[in-house]
Amino acid sequence: MAKVRLFIDHPLAAGQPVPLDGAQSHYLSGVMRLPAGTLIEVFNGRDGAWSARIAAAAKRGGSLDVLAQVAPQRNPPDLWLCFAPIKKARTDFIVEKATEMGAARILPVQTDHTNAERIRQDRLQAHAIEAAEQCLGTFVPPVGDLLPLARLLDGWDASRRILWADEAMAGPAETLAGLPHGPWAILIGPEGGFSDAERARLASLPFVSRISLGPRILRADTAAVAALALWQASLGDWAGNPG
Amino acid sequence: MAKVRLFIDHPLAAGQPVPLDGAQSHYLSGVMRLPAGTLIEVFNGRDGAWSARIAAAAKRGGSLDVLAQVAPQRNPPDLWLCFAPIKKARTDFIVEKATEMGAARILPVQTDHTNAERIRQDRLQAHAIEAAEQCLGTFVPPVGDLLPLARLLDGWDASRRILWADEAMAGPAETLAGLPHGPWAILIGPEGGFSDAERARLASLPFVSRISLGPRILRADTAAVAALALWQASLGDWAGNPG
Numbered sequence: 001m002a003k004v005r006l007f008i009d010h011p012l013a014a015g016q017p018v019p020l021d022g023a024q025s026h027y028l029s030g031v032m033r034l035p036a037g038t039l040i041e042v043f044n045g046r047d048g049a050w051s052a053r054i055a056a057a058a059k060r061g062g063s064l065d066v067l068a069q070v071a072p073q074r075n076p077p078d079l080w081l082c083f084a085p086i087k088k089a090r091t092d093f094i095v096e097k098a099t100e101m102g103a104a105r106i107l108p109v110q111t112d113h114t115n116a117e118r119i120r121q122d123r124l125q126a127h128a129i130e131a132a133e134q135c136l137g138t139f140v141p142p143v144g145d146l147l148p149l150a151r152l153l154d155g156w157d158a159s160r161r162i163l164w165a166d167e168a169m170a171g172p173a174e175t176l177a178g179l180p181h182g183p184w185a186i187l188i189g190p191e192g193g194f195s196d197a198e199r200a201r202l203a204s205l206p207f208v209s210r211i212s213l214g215p216r217i218l219r220a221d222t223a224a225v226a227a228l229a230l231w232q233a234s235l236g237d238w239a240g241n242p243g
Numbered sequence: 244m245a246k247v248r249l250f251i252d253h254p255l256a257a258g259q260p261v262p263l264d265g266a267q268s269h270y271l272s273g274v275m276r277l278p279a280g281t282l283i284e285v286f287n288g289r290d291g292a293w294s295a296r297i298a299a300a301a302k303r304g305g306s307l308d309v310l311a312q313v314a315p316q317r318n319p320p321d322l323w324l325c326f327a328p329i330k331k332a333r334t335d336f337i338v339e340k341a342t343e344m345g346a347a348r349i350l351p352v353q354t355d356h357t358n359a360e361r362i363r364q365d366r367l368q369a370h371a372i373e374a375a376e377q378c379l380g381t382f383v384p385p386v387g388d389l390l391p392l393a394r395l396l397d398g399w400d401a402s403r404r405i406l407w408a409d410e411a412m413a414g415p416a417e418t419l420a421g422l423p424h425g426p427w428a429i430l431i432g433p434e435g436g437f438s439d440a441e442r443a444r445l446a447s448l449p450f451v452s453r454i455s456l457g458p459r460i461l462r463a464d465t466a467a468v469a470a471l472a473l474w475q476a477s478l479g480d481w482a483g484n485p486g
Contacts, residue, residue: 074458100465102457135460213472214345214481215317217378222343222468229456229469230476238457 004032004040005049005133007140012047012066017055020062029057041070043132045140048073075139076102077236078183080160082109083224084190085116085146090221094188095124097221099131099141101228102237107144107185109152112195119146149198153205162187162208165227168199169212176234179209184235186227188220247275247283248292248376250383255290255309260298263305272300284313286375288383291316318382319345320479321426323403325352326467327433328359328389333464337431338367340464342374342384344471345480350387350428352395355438362389392441396448405430405451408470411442412455419477422452427478429470431463 006028010018020028028034036054042064043049049071052064081103085091091108098106106128108119124143132140156162160183163176167189187202194202202208213226232238249271253261263271271277279297285307286292292314295307324346328334334351341349349371351362367386375383399405403426406419410432430445437445445451456469475481 076459097465097468100459100461101469102459135462137459212481214475214479216319216343216345216380218343219378222340225340225465225468226344226472229472232457233473236457238455 004028004034004038005136006040006042007129007133008042008044008064010044012042012044012050012069014050014066014068016066018042018052018064018066020057020064022060025057025062026059028054028062030059039067040064042066043138045132045138046073049136049138071136071138073138076104076141077232078104078160079228079231079236080105080107080185081188081224081228082107082152082162082185083188083220084109084111084114084149085119086191086220090219091116091119091124092127094221094224095127095143096131097225098228099128099137100135101225102232103141103186103228104139105144106141107152108146109149109187110146111149111190112198113190113192115190116146121145150201153201156205156207158207159183160185160207162202162205163227163231164202164208164210165189165213165223166199166202166210167193167213167217167223169210176211176230179235181235184231186224186231188224188227191220247271247277247281248379249283249285250372250376251285251287251307253287255285255287255293255312257293257309257311259309261285261295261307261309263300263307265303268300268305269302271297271305273302282310283307285309286381288375288381289316292379292381314379314381316381319347319384320475321347321403322471322474322479323348323350323428324431324467324471325350325395325405325428326431326463327352327354327357327392328362329434329463333462334359334362334367335370337464337467338370338386339374340468341471342371342380343378344468345475346384346429346471347382348387349384350395351389352392352430353389354392354433355441356433356435358433359389364388393444396444399448399450401450402426403428403450405445405448406470406474407445407451407453408432408456408466409442409445409453410436410456410460410466412453419454419473422478424478427474429467429474431467431470434463 051067056062294310299305
């Protein structure tokens with residue numbers, strides 16, 4: 001059976017006692033039914049993965065004894081994923097997949113054709129944590145709050161390039177091979193595509209590169225995973241580039 | 244509002260009346276509330292997409308009048324996706340994503356670490372049809388029945404190469420750039436990975452190429468989309484190769 005992994009927002013070091021809040025304690029004792037003394041794995045997003053022993057786990061809280069580091073901290077490359085939220089389950093899915101695929105930051109953006117007017121940032125962040133727990137990650141990408149695309153672009157640092165997955169760009173995919181290394185963000189549109197005004201603005205920005213994701217129409221969640229895969233394989237840590 | 248699209252397993256030609264079965268007729272009249280005379284789009288997986296007018300739609304059945312072809316038939320490249328079924332929702336998801344990403348055939352395989360002993364082939368096939376309907380496709384990949392991996396490999400035609408997404412292969416991804424064109428299949432393992440015996444056999448086969456999908460552990464559904472994206476961009480119709 002796979003070892004239970006828990007994200008703990010607390011400094012981790014050998015011999016360090018770590019408090020558990022009620023939810024964490026309930027998860028270990030009530031849901032997973034682990035008795036005191038059980039070894040689990042913990043990470044805090046900064047200090048790698050550590051083995052820890054359950055010292056106490058009761059309804060209102062408990063504590064762990066941190067034992068030893070079992071994996072170094074591993075951060076993803078400097079890649080953001082900006083996406084227009086869609087239906088709830090598929091938005092959850094994008095956050096889960098972006099975490100697995102090694103996005104360093106996840107930014108929900110409101111576009112002209114985005115129906116969502118708000119998101120549950122806390123719920124999406126919890127999904128990113130759960131994905132990191134399940135996929136043996138040591139890093140949890142921060143999930144931003146919903147931001148209008150225009151505002152995002154107004155404040156954009158031009159040294160971070162944008163890979164725009166343009167669903168209106170038919171034909172073969174542009175190769176990513178010639179694109180420069182460095183900080184990037186992938187931008188995925190909503191199911192209805194970007195508006196004409198948004199398209200014109202994106203096309204005019206010198207730090208934006210357009211790619212096509214093939215001749216078939218992809219759902220936004222599929223497009224997110226596909227674009228992350230192409231970027232990671234060409235410019236990211238799948239290609240052996242440093243994280 | 245997007246036009247309703249319906250997969251109809253019937254020859255399509257201008258002026259041709261096409262019968263609707265009870266489920267299709269109920270979908271149009273009962274679920275979508277479309278009156279007779281409404282224009283919809285239909286495809287049969289072979290003859291492209293056609294506009295059609297609802298002639299009659301009642302509880303037990305109905306009929307369409309096919310008007311004109313609106314899109315040519317577009318088949319995906321000769322790429323199969325072989326995957327070990329996982330939990331129901333994620334298996335459904337893999338079939339949906341493989342259809343969007345342009346797999347020509349979907350083959351569920353039973354591996355040593357696969358928990359599923361059977362699949363609902365008809366339900367998975369319905370998912371592939373629904374994905375093609377929603378994503379403006381004209382092709383529906385056939386979904387096979389569950390086949391043990393050993394049997395699949397026993398009968399394998401060596402002219403079809405296998406791209407094995409090997410979760411145990413750490414480190415940077417092998418580039419797909421040098422791999423030959425032609426018929427391929429992507430092989431994705433179960434969450435527990437392939438057994439030692441399976442790994443030894445796969446490694447010994449001359450038509451198998453291993454790739455890594457980066458340093459993070461991916462769920463099987465994520466790995467399927469990522470591997471399909473890399474193949475399509477390098478050897479498939481995203482790279483401008485003929486379908």
